[in-house]
Every structure is written in C-alpha cells, then in structure tokens.
Amino acid sequence: MSAYEISIISIIGINVILAVSLNMISGFCGQISLGHGAFFGAGAYAAALTMVGSGSVPLAIMAALLTGSLLGLAVGFASLRVRTDFLAVTTIGVNFLFVGFVRKQAWLGGEMGISGIPATGFGPVGNMTMILLFAAATIALSLYISRSWMGFAFRAVGEDEGAAATLGINSGAYKLAAFGIGTALAGLAGCLYTFFTQFITVDAFDFIFSVMLMAMVVIGGIGSTWGVVVAAVGLTLLPEAIRFVNDYRLLVFGGLLVLVIRLAPGGLTGMVQRAFLAVRRS
C-alpha cells in the first residue's frame, strides 16, 4: 500500500468519526452546531501537548477525549439558553474564538502551530489501522445510540423540546449528553489527526472545515449514521479523484449543500429510501 493510499484512508477514517459525531449532535438531537472544527482542534492540541510532554499514546487519547468533551459541555450549556439559528450562530462564534485564541497563544505555537510531535511508534499502517478501528467503534456507538432509549429521547428533544418535557424528558440533560458525547469523539478525531500528521496548525480547524463537516451530515441524510458515513467517504475522496473539485472545493461543497437542502432534504438516505419505496410499489 502506497503512502498516499494510507494517508487518504487515514483522513477518511478521521472524517467519518467527525461527521458521525456531528450527526449525533445535529442529526439525532437536533442541535445545529457549526463549530465542530473547534472541538476537533481542541482534541488535536490536547493530544499534541500530551505527546510532546509524555509521549504516551493512551494519555494523549484520554486528554483529547476529555478536552473535546469539556469544551462541548460548555457550548452545550449555551444550547440550554439559545436555540436553532441562534445556537448555530453561537457555535460559529465558538469556532472563530477557538481559532483566534490559539493564534495568539505562544504555548500552543501561535500561527506556527506545534511541530515535532513524537510518533506513536505504530508506523503509518499501524496508525491507519488504529484510526479505522476507532472509526468503526464510532459507527457502532452511533448505531447503538440511535436504537437505544437515548436515541429515542434525542429525536423527541430535536423535534419539540416542550412536548418532550410533557413526557418527562429533561431536554437540557439530553442536549448536554449529545454535546458531551459528540464533542468527545471530535476530540478523539483531533488526537488521531495529530498522530497521523505529527504537525498541527490552527488553520486545519477553522469554520470552513466545520461547514464541510455539516455538508457531509446534510448530504448523507441528517440523522442517518450510514448515510453520513457514505457522504464522509465520498466527499473526502471527491477532491482527490477530480482535480476540478479540489480547486473549487468550497464552491462544489457549497453548491451540493444548497442542492440537497433545496431538492432532497433527506439527503442520500432520503433518496435511497424513496427509490426503494418506488421499486417496491412497482
């Protein structure tokens, strides 16, 4: 396997974790977050500092999970106060704040980022395998949550918080849970990204990246784990396969996003379901 193939598969695995974890927050629980890049970045920086300080892979993973989750809970508390569009704007703000903060911090490498991060010692194939295993575990967790009573309650909170309360569901606790779990996984993805690149700058975690993650969720079909996985793989490969897409990445993703929201709000999952129903009817 070439180094290029290994790197593409690693990036796919990381993007799958990010998109699936964002889907838990925005798809399952209906809390629109356009700042997922910040939690990804927080995990990456926490892992980088831990690796530089201790060189311990398990410690770096723990630090990334914890940092992503703590930052996510802080934003989750905001979700108790603001809703829908206002929450989306708040999360955009969090992303800009994160980038702006990191740029000015000498201990986080400022504009230059953190380089010379110690290797995990697993080699490129080992790293890739670890990323794929974590991606598989994330997908499994997402499928489990959607089938559990937690997923059931998430759907209720996402659709109508007031009505959920009349069924005894404490919406605030569920929103915090969604943010806590989703952003912990984003932190994990950040950690894996750090292991993979061994060099991070804050530009990788900006708002544009958060929008790309949201595009993966919406195009895949908001709320559908498998749809989001397919979209994450497809939209990661697309710029690699077609040069034009790579040059005009934002234009193509933005255009796709608008087309899906306008013509097929259910995303890929909705299209497949409709096609399946049409075939069954005929």
Add this chain to the structure above:
Amino acid sequence: MSAALKLDDVAIRFGGVQAVGGVSFSIKEGDFVGLIGPNGAGKTTLIKIIAGLLRPDKGSVQLSGVDVTADGTAARVRRGLALTHQIVRPFREMTVLDNVALGAGYRRTSSPFRALMHLDRRLEYERAAEIIAQVGLAGTEKKLAGSLPLGQMKRLEVARALAVEPCVILLDEPLAGLNHAEASKQVEAIAAVHAKGITVVLVEHNLEEVMRICRRLIVLNNGLVIGDGEPREVMADPDVHEAYVGGGMASHAEA
C-alpha cells in the same frame, strides 16, 4: 388524604397586568374539575404555572402533597402530572405508536445515562398499543403522527398524557376546533381517563360539555377565583353569570 393538586395563593404579574392574583384551591384525588372563565380570565397563565412553564411571583403549587413550585415541567411529569396542549404538539415525524411508547418509557428516559443502557422497547410498545386502543385510535399505530386529522391528534395527546401514568391530568382545551362527532369521541376518551381513577382538570370553552362531565367547576375572572363548587350552583351564581354575559368588555381589556 392529601390533595392531588393544591394551589396556595398563586400570583403572577406581567408588567402592569396582574394576570393571576392570589389563586388558591385544592383538588382531591379522583375528582373531575372544570377550570373555566371568559377570555383573558387568566386560565392559560394558571395552566402554565401548574405545568411548570411559568414561575409564579408568589404562592406554591403542590402535587400529592409535594411542593413542586421550583420544578420544571419534566420533573412535575415525573411526580404524576400529565398535560395536553391546547394546540396539538405530536412528534410529527414519529409514528403514533412511537409517540405513545416514548411516554410509556418515561422511567427509561429519566436520565440520559439510563436511557443509553436500555434498548428493549417491547413492553412499552405493548402498553402504548393498549392506550392507543383505549382512546379509540386502534389501527393508526404505524401512521406518522403528523398525518393524522386534528380530531385524532387531539386523542393522541390524551394517549401520550396517559402513557406517563399520571395521578393528575391537565387537559387544555381538548375539544377546541373539533366537530361534534370528533368532540363526542374525545369526551368518551376523557371519561375513560377519569374512570381509571385519575384526577382530571379540564380547561374548556365548550360550556355545554363542561357542565355535562365535570363534578366541580372553578371559575376564574380577572385572575381571581369568582366561583367554586357544584357546576349548576356555580353557573347560577350572579357574579359568574355577569362575568360571562357582561364580561366581553373586561376580557378584551385584559387580553
């Protein structure tokens, strides 16, 4: 025996308007009480206070002897209060069965962690199917709740309220917007709720139905209780009569 629902000197003011001004009443277990009053009398505000959507400026709300004044809606539901909305709010993207089963599983959803630990929904689906049949919605289980006509959605609200095994059920205008046939089915469903021994508090504009099914009436006007007792006696009271017949001007001023 403690009262199922007790309000003690509950008052709330919005700016210059005293929406509810010191309301006290006690409803005993198993009773069927109508809460009525002309438009702007403070009924909706009082319901919101009982449901935990508004915090009163003073006074307390007790459910089965427990002070719940500081609790939110979800916590009150867990203490035995159920409510239906004046404007129906089903989970439109869920099936009728899921809507009711989610209520039936209220013990499983008491905390996110507990909810995460449970997958099995069979018991809740069985209970939900029974409740759906009780309110006369059998056969609609697999339909999306958003696709039901208004009359059925109103009964779905009652079914969801029943699913949380309440001691007290608060019905906010369950007959509003229904035609005669739908209203009579809804009244049957409500009577069945009361027959289970559940305390019913009914807020309704349809006085004819209220007089027919309630055992006790509490009449509000301008945020105060102006009548309380057996329905016919209460309606014969000159003050109550005045509030309804001559209340047009006053109610507009307050609304």
